[in-house]
Amino acid sequence: MTTSVDLLEDPTAGEALADSTSDASLTRSVARSAQIHADLDVHPERYRMLTGDRPTGHLHLGHYFGSLANRVVLQDKGIDTFVLIADYQVITDRDEVSSIQERVFSLLTDYLSIGIDPTRTTIFTHSQIPALNQLMLPFLSLVTDSELRRNPTVKAEQEATGGRPMSGLMLTYPVHQAADILFCKANVVPVGKDQLPHLEQTRVVARRFDERYGRAGDKSAPVFPAPDALLSDVPNLLGTDGQKMSKSKGNTIELRMSADDTAKVLRKAVTDSDRRITYDPVGRPEVSNLVQLAALTTGRDPHTIAEEIGDGGSGTLKKLVTESVNEYFAPIRARRAELEADQGHLRDVLADGNARANAVAEATLAEVREAMQMVYG
Ligand code: TRP
Numbered sequence: 001m002t003t004s005v006d007l008l009e010d011p012t013a014g015e016a017l018a019d020s021t022s023d024a025s026l027t028r029s030v031a032r033s034a035q036i037h038a039d040l041d042v043h044p045e046r047y048r049m050l051t052g053d054r055p056t057g058h059l060h061l062g063h064y065f066g067s068l069a070n071r072v073v074l075q076d077k078g079i080d081t082f083v084l085i086a087d088y089q090v091i092t093d094r095d096e097v098s099s100i101q102e103r104v105f106s107l108l109t110d111y112l113s114i115g116i117d118p119t120r121t122t123i124f125t126h127s128q129i130p131a132l133n134q135l136m137l138p139f140l141s142l143v144t145d146s147e148l149r150r151n152p153t154v155k156a157e158q159e160a161t162g163g164r165p166m167s168g169l170m171l172t173y174p175v176h177q178a179a180d181i182l183f184c185k186a187n188v189v190p191v192g193k194d195q196l197p198h199l200e201q202t203r204v205v206a207r208r209f210d211e212r213y214g215r216a217g218d219k220s221a222p223v224f225p226a227p228d229a230l231l232s233d234v235p236n237l238l239g240t241d242g243q244k245m246s247k248s249k250g251n252t253i254e255l256r257m258s259a260d261d262t263a264k265v266l267r268k269a270v271t272d273s274d275r276r277i278t279y280d281p282v283g284r285p286e287v288s289n290l291v292q293l294a295a296l297t298t299g300r301d302p303h304t305i306a307e308e309i310g311d312g313g314s315g316t317l318k319k320l321v322t323e324s325v326n327e328y329f330a331p332i333r334a335r336r337a338e339l340e341a342d343q344g345h346l347r348d349v350l351a352d353g354n355a356r357a358n359a360v361a362e363a364t365l366a367e368v369r370e371a372m373q374m375v376y377g
Helices: 015-019 023-042 061-076 088-092 100-114 130-134 136-140 145-150 152-160 168-182 193-212 259-267 285-298 302-340 343-371
Strands: 048-053 080-085 121-125 188-190 228-230
Touching: 023 193, 023 228, 048 061, 048 168, 061 080, 061 100, 061 188, 080 100, 088 168, 100 121, 100 302, 100 343, 121 343, 130 136, 130 168, 130 343, 136 168, 136 193, 145 152, 145 168, 152 168, 152 193, 168 193, 188 193, 193 228, 259 302, 285 302, 302 343
Parallel strands: 048 080, 048 188, 080 121, 188 228
Antiparallel strands: none
16 A cells, blocks of 8 residues: 655645636536547447536536437437436535425436436435445545635535635535546546535545545556536526526526426516517627527527517517427426326336436445455455
8 A cells, every 4th residue: 555645745735726717727528528429429338427416406407408308319329327416515504494395306207308318317316325424534634625625616615605704514515526437437527617526636636546445556447537527518508597507596497397397487587678589698698598599499590580570679589488398398298297296106117217326336435445445354
């Protein structure tokens, strides 16, 4: 065993994270991500993907077009897929967990209704995977207090709590997230840019684990592969008021909404006073967002859609968007209603996913114990 790696002497300690949000680092991540995207079609068998969501609210169209639809595409390419319902992560910034069970099942219902197939994709909740959580302990030995404090996403989330003291979990949740990713040795993680610092932290943990405890320095067989982010190029959808889409602002269209409620929300959507419809996301964000939504739900080009509406004004635009959104989501919503009526099936799906994740986590933990020379049987 090598014990020579001292965190405080690691020249990259901290730097890696501070660097993960720099322009150069972002450019690297984007380039690497494009490379992987191209390779996924050729060699899907080389990849294991893990991603997840906090069960904090019902999924909306921003989630769907921003990440969920892409997961189904990746799953359907034959990539081994893990989807995590990050229930423990919910308590990083709130005390309240009373509705967690309902939220977990709602999220699961959303997943299944959009086409995540539980026979091919392992869907699990991390509170039910003891061996995954146990990885956090050795991983914590591999990170420093100062690099955790520098994590820009943690800082932003902490600020958003409005004066709540930083909890130990908030500070260390990126390490927990490293355990989420590394327990199954995922090598690709589809995430938004805000998650890049966590990905970088995960890469640092993977590398340091091998340096400190790894298989006697055998670099050809690291215990943990360093995962890459898979960034999507889907444009960010705004809420119906033109602001960032967020449940608390009441500006979202949720997957589970009825066609009538969708129509109501869209009728109230903010537009502007220019009658002629154009697609100009920078100059006319509200109108363009609606055009974009029509484009995403019809698979057509937003400029063409805007031209066709022309002087028809926002009334015509809203009518078109309402129709196309409702048409696109009708089968998903129908499936969702069926799934919701069969809670027993939902429980079975989650129990099965948890059992599969547990088997993987236990195998990884056994390797970790072996590498750390903590096997006594
Ligand atoms: N932090 C992610 C979010 O807030 C959720 C998450 C938890 C996650 N563990 C993960 C995402 C592992 C990717 C990989 O959205």
